[in-house]
Amino acid sequence: xxxxxxKKEFIDTIRDxxxxxxxxxxxxxxxxxxxxxxxxxxxxxxxxxxxxxxxNNAELAPQIVELLNRENIYNAPTPxxxxxxxxxxxxxxxxxxxxxxxxxxxxQLSNGQPALVTLNADYSDxxxxxSIRRVKRVLEQYEGAxxxxxxxxxxxxxxxxxVVDLDxxxxxxxxxxxxxxxxxxxxxxxxxxxxxxxxxxxxCSAGERERNSLELLLMQPVSTFDVVASKTINTGLFxxxxxxxxxxxxxxxxxxxxxxxxxxxxxxxxxxxxxxxxIIFPLAFFAAAFQLVTTFHAKSFKExxxxxxxxxxxxxxxPMALEFSKYKHxxxxxxxxxxxQQAISKLIRGELTDLTPVIGGFVVTxxxxxxxxxxxxxxxxxxxxxxxx
Numbered sequence: 181x182x183x184x185x186x187k188k189e190f191i192d193t194i195r196d197x198x199x200x201x202x203x204x205x206x207x208x209x210x211x212x213x214x215x216x217x218x219x220x221x222x223x224x225x226x227x228x229x230x231x232x233x234x235x236n237n238a239e240l241a242p243q244i245v246e247l248l249n250r251e252n253i254y255n256a257p258t259p260x261x262x263x264x265x266x267x268x269x270x271x272x273x274x275x276x277x278x279x280x281x282x283x284x285x286x287x288q289l290s291n292g293q294p295a296l297v298t299l300n301a302d303y304s305d306x307x308x309x310x311s312i313r314r315v316k317r318v319l320e321q322y323e324g325a326x327x328x329x330x331x332x333x334x335x336x337x338x339x340x341x342x343v344v345d346l347d348x349x350x351x352x353x354x355x356x357x358x359x360x361x362x363x364x365x366x367x368x369x370x371x372x373x374x375x376x377x378x379x380x381x382x383x384c385s386a387g388e389r390e391r392n393s394l395e396l397l398l399m400q401p402v403s404t405f406d407v408v409a410s411k412t413i414n415t416g417l418f419x420x421x422x423x424x425x426x427x428x429x430x431x432x433x434x435x436x437x438x439x440x441x442x443x444x445x446x447x448x449x450x451x452x453x454x455x456x457x458x459i460i461f462p463l464a465f466f467a468a469a470f471q472l473v474t475t476f477h478a479k480s481f482k483e484x485x486x487x488x489x490x491x492x493x494x495x496x497x498x499p500m501a502l503e504f505s506k507y508k509h510x511x512x513x514x515x516x517x518x519x520x521q522q523a524i525s526k527l528i529r530g531e532l533t534d535l536t537p538v539i540g541g542f543v544v545t546x547x548x549x550x551x552x553x554x555x556x557x558x559x560x561x562x563x564x565x566x567x568x569x
Contacts, residue, residue, distance in 0.1 A: 376422030
């Protein structure tokens with residue numbers, strides 16, 4: 181009976197172009213968005229933007245001005261209005277940072293006294309904080325160089341100021357480094373599974389109720405469990421289809437992400453793709469079962485649309501909540517969403533050696549699916565749920 185009901189549900193779904201488009205959109209959008217974000221952030225991290233600051237009494241400290249220029253920090257008057265100003269026929273943005281050397285800067289420096297330099301800026305502006313740090317770094321470099329020269333002039337080796345000689349040895353590999361950035365990849369794939377099944381879940385529950393076809397279906401000599409199970413399988417297959425496309429497209433776009441520019445690497449081969457597909461397999465049906473619980477208990481189609489928006493946030497909220505809470509327990513590795521997110525994260529880092537949590541998470545997630553299907557089927561025996569009262 182489930183087979184016949186599933187066939188009916190599947191035919192109804194593919195006739196709805198919105199459901200098919202939603203599945204394709206969720207599958208294609210997330211990998212492309214991830215690749216675009218990664219490429220943009222990598223290029224932005226590698227590029228050093230020019231900074232324009234106003235330097236007062238620059239002639240008193242030509243060495244510092246030269247060091248600033250080497251770090252792409254240039255002198256320009258602060259515009260009277262706004263941030264933009266024109267230089268050599270081109271428009272630039274001023275950082276609104278002012279560096280002022282004291283009138284006695286040269287004399288103070290020659291006498292071995294602390295030379296006064298005033299850095300004027302809005303420290304509460306987050307966009308300006310990076311520019312402030314770059315300016316301060318140049319001043320600290322100059323100060324260190326002057327201190328070393330003063331020690332040498334007095335016959336003191338600068339080595340005496342080094343109390344600890346720290347030798348940092350980075351044991352990370354290009355693959356493990358990439359895991360820091362590609363950690364979002366697993367969340368994006370899980371997100372696509374949840375997003376792509378939303379339209380199907382709403383249409384076959386609250387949608388059928390408003391079309392008065394749900395009541396007619398339940399009047400047939402079929403069990404409510406078979407009805408809910410067929411709807412869960414149909415909805416889950418659309419989520420799994422989206423997840424499969426998302427993994428396939430990710431394998432295509434990852435080589436185009438310039439990870440090598442920041443010393444990182446990630447080999448998204450067939451084995452990784454297949455392992456990732458096995459990991460998300462039970463989650464697709466969990467997402468379907470959970471969304472059907474939500475939409476069946478909504479009193480209207482619009483209410484179901486509102487409620488289901490919260491379900492697609494689960495792949496984002498659950499891992500984030502665990503990360504911020506710092507709560508650790510072995511049982512968490514077997515719970516739906518957490519088990520899949522952890523497994524994909526380890527897979528990306530190349531640390532997925534113990535398959536026990538993967539298999540355990542697979543089984544536990546399917547048990548959750550069975551429990552949700554059973555709960556929804558019992559709920560459909562109530563007229564309040566069927567009629568949306």
